[in-house]
Amino acid sequence: MANPAAQTALGPMIVVAADQYESVPLLHDPWAAQLLPATGRFVAALTRWSPVRSALKSATDRKISGGWASFLCRKRYIDDRLREDIAKGVDAVVILGAGYDTRAFRLPELAGIPLCEVDLPSNTARKAAALHRTFGRIPPAVTLLPVDFETDDLAEELQCAGFGPQRRTFYVWEAVTQYLTEPAVRQTLAYLAQAEPGSRLAFTFVRDDFLAGWHTYGADGARRQFVVKRGLWRFGLQPDDVAPLLAEYGWREVDQVGPAEYADRYLRPAGRDAAVSEIERAVYAERIS
Template sequence: MTRPTGEPGPYAGVSRTAVVIAQAREAESARPDRLFDDPLAGPLADAAGRVTGISEAGRRAGEHFVLRTRFFDDRLREATAAGPRQVVLLAAGLDTRAFRLRWPRGTRLFEVDLPDLLSRKEKVLADHGARPACDRTVVPADLREDWSSPLLAAGLDPGEPIAWLIEGVLMYLTPEDGARVLCRVSELSPPGSRLAAEHVNRAYAELPQMRPAMSRLAATQAAWRSAVEDPREWLAGYGWRATVTHQADLARELGRPVPAMADPRAVGAARIWLVDALRDGGRPPGAPA
């Protein structure tokens, strides 16, 4: 059933941002020049309760979400083409990559997120007869707690390379919680594993044009709590060799206007980091055998 427009949805806090992203993906899928096709985004947004009255800043954020989605689609395709057959989406939200991307034979995909969000998402997918294009497993867990034990119990094999995606969540974690997530990801990742992630620097979080959005996020218990100044150095400390793609370069590559929220002419040194990294060293101390 479609939830009436304006009626409060069941998701709150950071989970509520997943609805905004689903709406952006739905709108992109309706374009004749779409960068991806996500037919399940609309039904998931309907069931969750659409976010109405999106501001101009919210519309600009939608442009970022679209480019970000395509960037991470491509990184996951490249990662699995290079060998890894295990994919982990941390804080998966209303992501439907298990259904809409073409995966190599034998791919196992794990979606980790809060139990309530996943249970509601599973109902929508079942109601629409959605069938994944890979072996898909949902893992109810909170990234601020022990999420790796249920992931291992669900069948993740730390002896084989893994492609990780951490999209749109690290800035919502405290620096301590974010460090614990990256430590555990690194401990579980043998050489050949890949990591795709998004973060921001402090200058971006403090942009004057971001203040209204930051206030709204804080009011919904979804404040940004951390930032990273040098993503290459940041990930090198965990044993990853990272490359960073600038949004302006990505937009030009994909034939889209540079989003105002990422245009250096408008935001100066503020950055949204889109990162792809390779694990090519030994395991860190304490990693599982």
């Protein structure tokens, strides 16, 4: 039976594909629609008409207030940090939970850098099919690695694929941690504790007070669907708990961002006044020991 979490990879990339039709996209992504399955490509094509985009955005924001802008801003933030570190020198990139993301193909700075996309087996198979359909092959610098974070040995799988911790690596862990149990999150962090000093990590997390129901931040619909009914979102953190958790595994929090930072850095410069969800934040960290 397919992992239910594998079915959640589609929505955020439809948002990115739709944003390409805005006058000033928050991130340039010519491949967002092409790598989607047929249904996703059809929906993305419809969003070229602004009434369709508006309707889809409204539906998204009714479930998660500010969710539409949040999906876009978190990707832009991670892209920016990745670009900065590539300019300083990165030996490899590992994307943990890649889904339909096109980061490996949309960022020219990544050309020639070994990159590994880790995801659930079902998502990896779909991604491979999409790459063959779009490019005729899996690009030679990209490795697709099927891994279940709950049951597989991430360290062993990455080592066998040639992406062991001996190289200075930029790790991307976007929109994944909430789907894991705490033991699985800690198991991944234990692997990252072996990373070469100077490695970098960009990841997102959902607020623990949202998962617990203490504050819903205008995302009651999402909590009912993903937490209460389906039990898909299981792990969360409070913002102040991130740095101590990372420190346990030899990482230092460098930056943590949320709605205020996204508005200042991305939305206002693009002439947008959209709200950004409060339930998710992004973190950038460095391996120090």
